[in-house]
Amino acid sequence: MNTRVGLYIHIPFCRQKCLYCDFYSVLYSESLADSYVSVILKELQGLNQDFPSIYIGGGTPSILSPDLLDKLLSGLKKFITPGMEFTIEVNPESVDSEKLKLFLDKGVNRISIGVQSFDDKKLKVLGRIHSAKQAAQAIELSKESGFKNVSIDMIFGVAGENLKAWQSELEEATGCSCQHISCYCLSYEKDTPLFRMRKKSIILLDDDAMAEMYKYTMSYLPGAGFEHYEVSNFAEPGFECRHNLNYWDNNSYVGLGPSAVSYIDGARSENIRDTEEYIDRYEKDVSIIVYKEELSALKMAKETAGVKIRVKQGIDYKWFKNKTYFDFEDIMEKGVLDELLKDNLLEYKIDKATREKRGIMLTEKGFLFSDTVSSAFL
Numbered sequence: 001m002n003t004r005v006g007l008y009i010h011i012p013f014c015r016q017k018c019l020y021c022d023f024y025s026v027l028y029s030e031s032l033a034d035s036y037v038s039v040i041l042k043e044l045q046g047l048n049q050d051f052p053s054i055y056i057g058g059g060t061p062s063i064l065s066p067d068l069l070d071k072l073l074s075g076l077k078k079f080i081t082p083g084m085e086f087t088i089e090v091n092p093e094s095v096d097s098e099k100l101k102l103f104l105d106k107g108v109n110r111i112s113i114g115v116q117s118f119d120d121k122k123l124k125v126l127g128r129i130h131s132a133k134q135a136a137q138a139i140e141l142s143k144e145s146g147f148k149n150v151s152i153d154m155i156f157g158v159a160g161e162n163l164k165a166w167q168s169e170l171e172e173a174t175g176c177s178c179q180h181i182s183c184y185c186l187s188y189e190k191d192t193p194l195f196r197m198r199k200k201s202i203i204l205l206d207d208d209a210m211a212e213m214y215k216y217t218m219s220y221l222p223g224a225g226f227e228h229y230e231v232s233n234f235a236e237p238g239f240e241c242r243h244n245l246n247y248w249d250n251n252s253y254v255g256l257g258p259s260a261v262s263y264i265d266g267a268r269s270e271n272i273r274d275t276e277e278y279i280d281r282y283e284k285d286v287s288i289i290v291y292k293e294e295l296s297a298l299k300m301a302k303e304t305a306g307v308k309i310r311v312k313q314g315i316d317y318k319w320f321k322n323k324t325y326f327d328f329e330d331i332m333e334k335g336v337l338d339e340l341l342k343d344n345l346l347e348y349k350i351d352k353a354t355r356e357k358r359g360i361m362l363t364e365k366g367f368l369f370s371d372t373v374s375s376a377f378l
């Protein structure tokens with residue numbers, strides 16, 4: 001049984017669609033956003049539980065006007081408890097000191113800034129609408145406003161980029177006094193403009209170049225004080241994202257908003273990916289859920305393995321048994337584990353005192369192929 005439940009609220013609005021993005025969002029309209037926030041507030045009224053973490057993501061939460069942000073955050077007041085983690089995502093072009101002050105006043109204690117790059121050319125290739133200067137200013141402003149837990153998102157592996165350029169971006173990232181850095185390798189998702197351009201006009205980096213950048217990231221960031229704690233995430237000690245650790249423990253979460261997923265004790269549901277329809281259905285008391293699945297105990301255990309292997313410390317067998325009631329090695333398809341070990345993608349965690357196997361984790365090579373390993377567990 002899961003006891004920790006995170007709350008996620010999706011803000012499905014952006015000023016312009018980035019070329020690589022396949023998250024659900026629509027172009028911002030003040031009146032639509034106003035109706036949307038009203039619906040979310042009503043949904044929040046119906047929730048009565050303690051959340052150890054709240055995460056407002058998107059889309060672009062910071063695109064909302066100060067009035068709408070005030071309304072939304074005021075509706076979350078009853079969930080604020082001492083010591084909880086409360087994150088909001090912002091984009092550099094739409095955050096200012098007025099909004100940052102409001103966030104702090106309303107209990108937000110972690111800010112996640114969509115920097116993506118400190119290079120204007122690269123930002124252009126990605127279709128971002130902010131400049132490198134705005135990104136640096138947003139970080140500075142967050143710190144000046146009083147945020148003590150600042151995270152930045154970065155992307156590597158963009159066409160035209162090389163290792164040297166990525167190295168200097170990482171230097172800039174570690175020099176900006178944030179506490180958490182997420183580094184994502186650019187992926188070409190179907191149905192994005194970048195995916196279509198890949199076929200015609202852009203010269204892609206090869207897999208070796210991408211791997212070199214990722215390997216450099218894994219060695220450089222820990223040396224600069226940012227522990228590698230999950231495939232794409234690095235943090236100063238104590239600043240790991242607790243909301244996301246909850247996902248990787250395969251604990252429960254409630255997701256509000258179009259496209260958001262909820263997962264409560266093995267029942268997964270997904271909301272409709274249409275903001276107007278979401279509002280309309282909610283107002284007419286028609287279900288907003290378009291997909292539902294009840295997971296068997298075995299499937300839950302396999303999914304737990306698939307997500308937990310992403311964290312640096314891997315899967316502890318005792319923890320796994322405690323959580324899923326299965327022995328880890330019993331749920332693996334015959335031969336799969338041996339194959340992954342033989343390919344040097346996984347290694348055992350060995351108990352120092354007894355010399356017995358106490359778990360399993362990704363090797364350095366395994367981090368490069370973490371998706372392959374996760375899928376093999378399912």
Ligand code: SF4
Binds near residue numbers: 014017018021022091
């Ligand atoms: S701002 Fe974020 S959510 Fe919006 S289009 Fe760009 S990447 Fe996607």
